[in-house]
Amino acid sequence: MADTVFAPWDDPDQKPLIRFRNVTKRFGDFTAIDDLTLDIFEQEFFALLGPSGCGKTTMMRMLAGFENPTEGRIELAGNDIAGVPPNKRAVNMMFQSYALFPHLSIWDNIAFGLRRESSDKAAISARVEEMLKLTRLEKFAKRKPHQISGGQRQRVALARSLAKAPKLLLLDEPLGALDAKLREATQFELMDIQEKTGTTFVIVTHDQEEAMTVASRVAVMDEGRIMQVATPEQIYEAPQSVYVADFIGDVNIIRGSATAVGPDRYQIAWAEGRDPVHAVSTRPFSDGQECHLAIRPEKVSIHAEHPAADNAVQGKVLDIAYLGNLSTYHVELPTGEIIKAQVANTRRISRRAFTWEDPVWISWTETAGVLLDQ
Structure with missing residues (x-):
């Protein structure tokens, strides 16, 4: 696959x-979205990520047609969609609650929207069967x-959408x-379905791991503004703030x-009477400028002993979080x-090298950190 296809x-x-x-979107005096400009491309799996109240659901509701912008414009395939009602947009929304009809079978739940738009029974039946197969629900039709699990209900909602x-x-x-194990499995199912259908997915989540797993690009939001839009790798390895x-x-x-x-090399004075630490950065800093590494x-x-490293600082072990594969x-x-x-x-935990209160040295290379100005 060419890079341009994956990175439109x-x-x-x-x-x-x-x-x-x-x-911009205001509710009375409250600004939920603040002068936001963003492009999302076809066949992307795009994640809006941020804490509760950052404006990500408001953005989604504007795309769905449940809210209109106070200022600015939103275009879908080149057309301004302000004022176009939800049912007239080429957009579907899958809700957190799934919103399935409890009295209808899985088959009829998936067929519901199709029946409202067409009376061609054969075409509806073929499309429902296709969706059941895509989401691996044929035997639950x-x-x-209420007779299927939470993960299966989630797939029904997806098939219907x-x-x-x-x-x-x-989304x-x-x-x-969903519970953690099922959530992880479903993330990969979502990615697989998105790839097979070629539909553009926009997911709202506050779960960083979820966004990093499923998305081709992530927009990190805070207080109605986008702080950074980039691939998961860039967000993690090269944050801008x-x-x-x-x-x-x-x-x-x-x-x-x-x-x-030196060129792109800086020393950082970080504590009185302590040796400075060193970092490499292509972002320019003036001498004495406040920074964050x-x-x-x-x-x-x-380490137990003073290491030969770009940066080495002594300390003592205050706490240990054991996570199975990592400590x-x-x-x-x-x-x-x-x-x-x-x-x-x-190694097994009984052979752990350090324990609480142990004096230790920590080290990192000068290229390990990212030097930030804000």
Whole structure:
């Protein structure tokens, strides 16, 4: 598969399926969406990620037609969709509650929207069978929603949403009601179905792991604004702000002031009487500028002796979080700051090298962290 097919956002010739242009949405005095501009492309699996109240559901409701922007315009396939009622848009929405009809069979639930638009029984039947097969529900077709599991109900809702072949499918926290194991399995099912149908999916979630797993691109939101839009890898490895670094996964933030010591190389004064730490950054910093060094715990190593490393700091083990495959050591520095170091548990726990209160050294390379100015 060519990169441009997978990354249409990098292709200047690709026209976005959805365009938000300077969209603001107010409810009375409250601004839910603040001057937002965003492009979403065809066949993308796009995630809106952020904490409760950040505006992601409002964006989705505007796409679905349940709300109109206060200012700005939203285009779908080049057409302004303001004022177009929900049932006239080539958009379908799958709700968190699934909203299935309890008195109808699975087959009839999937057929419901098709029957309202067509009387061709053969075509409806063929499409329902196709959707049952896609979501692996053929043997449950005659059952009622209460006779199947939560994960299966979720697939029925998905089949019903896709039955009318919408250009765009909106998923509002679709996996929130599922247990962790089932949620993980369903994430991969969703990706598979999205790939097979070629439908553009936009998912709203506050679960970072979910967004990172399913999405081709992620928009991290806060207070009605988009903080960064990028692929999951870029969001994780190259966050553009402390907010994004902190929101996705676990991160250590060291605050200090930067001084250039070579091309793209900086030393960071971070504590009185302590050796500066070193970082590489293509983002320019002026001498003495306040900065934040964001380092992921898995990029921090832990040692019994002083290591030969770009950056080494002494501390003591304050806490250990044992996660089965990983252990996270919370190391307290003499300055009172806590740095997390993550270690893969390749040995049995009885052979763990460090325990509580042990004096240790932590280290990381000068390329391990991301130097941020905000």
